[in-house]
Amino acid sequence: MPETPVIDIHCHAAGVGAGGSGCFVSPRMRRSWKYRFYLRAFGVTDTELEREGDDIILRRLAGGLAASRRVQAAVVLALDGIVGPDGALDRERTEAYIPNDFLAEECRRYNNLLFGASVNPSRHDALERLDKEAADGAVLMKWLPSIQFIDPADRRHIPFYRRLRELGLPLLVHTGEEESFTWARNELGDPERLRLPLEEGVTVIAAHCASNGRNDGEPNFARFLRLAPLYPNLYADISALTQANRLGHLPLVLRHGELHGRLLYGTDMPLLTTGITSPWFQLFRLPFSEVRRITAVKNPWDRDVELKLALGMPEVLLGNAARLLGGRM
Numbered sequence: 336m337p338e339t340p341v342i343d344i345h346c347h348a349a350g351v352g353a354g355g356s357g358c359f360v361s362p363r364m365r366r367s368w369k370y371r372f373y374l375r376a377f378g379v380t381d382t383e384l385e386r387e388g389d390d391i392i393l394r395r396l397a398g399g400l401a402a403s404r405r406v407q408a409a410v411v412l413a414l415d416g417i418v419g420p421d422g423a424l425d426r427e428r429t430e431a432y433i434p435n436d437f438l439a440e441e442c443r444r445y446n447n448l449l450f451g452a453s454v455n456p457s458r459h460d461a462l463e464r465l466d467k468e469a470a471d472g473a474v475l476m477k478w479l480p481s482i483q484f485i486d487p488a489d490r491r492h493i494p495f496y497r498r499l500r501e502l503g504l505p506l507l508v509h510t511g512e513e514e515s516f517t518w519a520r521n522e523l524g525d526p527e528r529l530r531l532p533l534e535e536g537v538t539v540i541a542a543h544c545a546s547n548g549r550n551d552g553e554p555n556f557a558r559f560l561r562l563a564p565l566y567p568n569l570y571a572d573i574s575a576l577t578q579a580n581r582l583g584h585l586p587l588v589l590r591h592g593e594l595h596g597r598l599l600y601g602t603d604m605p606l607l608t609t610g611i612t613s614p615w616f617q618l619f620r621l622p623f624s625e626v627r628r629i630t631a632v633k634n635p636w637d638r639d640v641e642l643k644l645a646l647g648m649p650e651v652l653l654g655n656a657a658r659l660l661g662g663r664m
Contacts, residue, residue: 339654339657339658340407340408340654340657341405341406341407341408341600341640341653341654341656341657342406342407342408342409342410342449342600342656342657342660343400343406343408343409343410343574343600343601343602343604343636343656344409344410344475344507344540344572344574344599344600344601344656344660345410345412345507345542345572345574345575345601345602345603345604346396346409346410346411346412346601346602346603346604347411347412347603347604347605348392348393348396348411348412348413348433348438348441349373349377349389349392349431349433350384350389350392350433350437351381351384351385351389352389353384353385353386353387353388353389354387354388354389354390355388356388356389356390356434356437357432357434357436357437358389358431358432358433358434358437359426359429359431359432360430360431360432361429361430361431363430363517364430364431364516364517367517369515369516369517372609373605375609376605376606376608376609377392377395377605377608378395378605378608379391379392379395389437390441393411393438393441393442393444393445393448396409396411396448396604397444397445397447397448399634399635399636400447400448400636401447402634403634403636403637404634404637405634405636405637405640405641405653406600406636406637406640407447408446408447408448408449409447409448409449409602409604410449410450410451410474410475410507410656410660411438411441411442411448411449411450411451412433412438412451412453412477412507413433413434413435413437413438413439413450413451413452413453413477414431414432414433414453414477414479414483415432415435415453415454415455415458415483416428416429416431416432416455416483417429417455417482417483417484418455418457418458418483418484421459422457422458422459422460423458423459424458428484430482430516430517430518431482431516433453435450435452435453435454435464435467435468435471435473436471438450438451438452439452439468439471439472439473442472443472449474449660450468450471450472450473450474451473451474451475451476451477451507452465452468452469452471452473452475452476452477452504453476453477453478453479454468454476454495455478455483455485456485456491456492456495457484457485457491461495462494462495462498465495465498465499465502465504466498466502469502469504473504474504474505474660475504475505475506475507475540475660476499476504476505476506476507477506477507477508478506478507478508478509479509479513480508480509480520480523480524480528481509481512481513481519481520481521481522481523481524482513482516482519482520484520484523485523486523486528487508487523487528487529487531487532488527488528488529488530488531489531490531492531492532493531493535496531496532496535496536496537497535499532499537500535500536500537503538505537505538505539505540505570505659505660506532506537506538506539506540507540507542507572508529508539508540508541508542509524509542509543510524510525510526510529510541510542510543510544510545510555510559510571511524511543511544511545511546511547511548511555511556512524512547512548512555514580521548522550524545524548524555525550525551525555525558526541526545526555526558526559526562527550527558527562529541529562529569530562530566533562533565533566533568533569534566536568537568538568538570538659539566539568539569539570540570540571540572540599541559541569541570541571541572542571542572542574542601543571543572543573543574543575543576543581543603544556544559544571544572544573544576544584544588544598545558545559545571546575546576546581546584546587546588547580547581547584556584556587556588559571560591563591563593563594563597564593567597569597570597570598570599570659571588571594571597571598571599572598572599572600572601572656573585573588573598573599573600573601573643573648573652574601574602574603575601575603575606576588576643577612577616577617577639577642577643577646578603578606578611578612579610579611579612579613579616580611582616582617583620585643585646585647585648586620586646586647589646589647589648589649595649595651595652596655597655598652598655599652599655599656599659600640600643600652600653600655600656601656602635602636602639604635604636607635607636607638607639608635612639612642613630614626614629614630614638614642615630617642617645617646620646621645621646625645628641629641629642629645640653
């Protein structure tokens with residue numbers, strides 16, 4: 336890798352349990368059109384997954400990154416589920432689950448995949464799991480509160496936050512509305528709920544810059560902006576900000592030059608491989624010739640970098656994730 340590699344800090348995996356991975360997708364989610372959409376995005380079919388195992392997705396992610404000229408590595412994210420009153424996984428209410436053990440093992444196979452762990456802090460053994468994932472090479476912790484039913488403002492999570500701080504593990508938290516599943520508790524994506532981990536000294540990364548949705552009648556992005564000057568340990572990733580449902584959000588975020596040192600490059604892969612991130616949606620912002628040039632770039636990571644640069648992303652921002660993760664890579 337270069338001295339300061341470009342790291343995609345927000346890349347998803349998936350699985351249905353094929354090959355003994357331990358992953359699962361709920362029957363409700365598998366009946367949804369979204370499930371078929373995600374399969375196409377990953378470039379796999381149910382038949383391929385059952386025949387070759389869930390690890391085919393990691394193999395293809397690693398191959399796509401190896402072919403990229405611009406991006407050297409990606410943090411691939413596990414996904415813990417909903418936890419019941421007994422402190423154990425509630426499989427009945429969990430729509431998708433990607434276990435840490437499976438993902439950590441797969442990421443070790445490739446020099447361009449970094450392990451992003453996910454532990455619901457309401458598990459009865461959350462602290463033990465957190466220590467284990469750190470020992471297994473996790474470079475950060477990922478939460479999707481609106482799907483995992485995690486309230487970041489719950490003071491019962493303080494011991495978890497203090498251990499994250501001691502371990503030096505950043506917490507990547509989805510902020511804003513969640514539209515990828517069949518339901519969501521979007522009030523849990525309110526950036527204001529991040530005050531507690533920030534006050535406990537955790538390095539918090541607000542995924543998607545809280546770029547959509549509202550809470551208490553106020554845009555989530557405005558609520559994120561209010562926190563940024565108060566907490567130097569608050570970062571954000573710019574994944575998904577060129578999608579059709581977020582047009583204009585990347586230039587809006589980039590207007591805030593004071594944030595540039597804390598903005599991290601991310602893609603929300605595999606959504607780069609779908610039409611919702613087409614450069615053609617940017618015709619009202621970019622010249623036709625520029626859109627055509629970017630569209631012709633075959634590798635999805637390279638195309639995403641070119642598009643974001645054309646929309647005003649400073650080149651120096653590409654190295655921010657590597658600088659933040661430091662020796663954990």
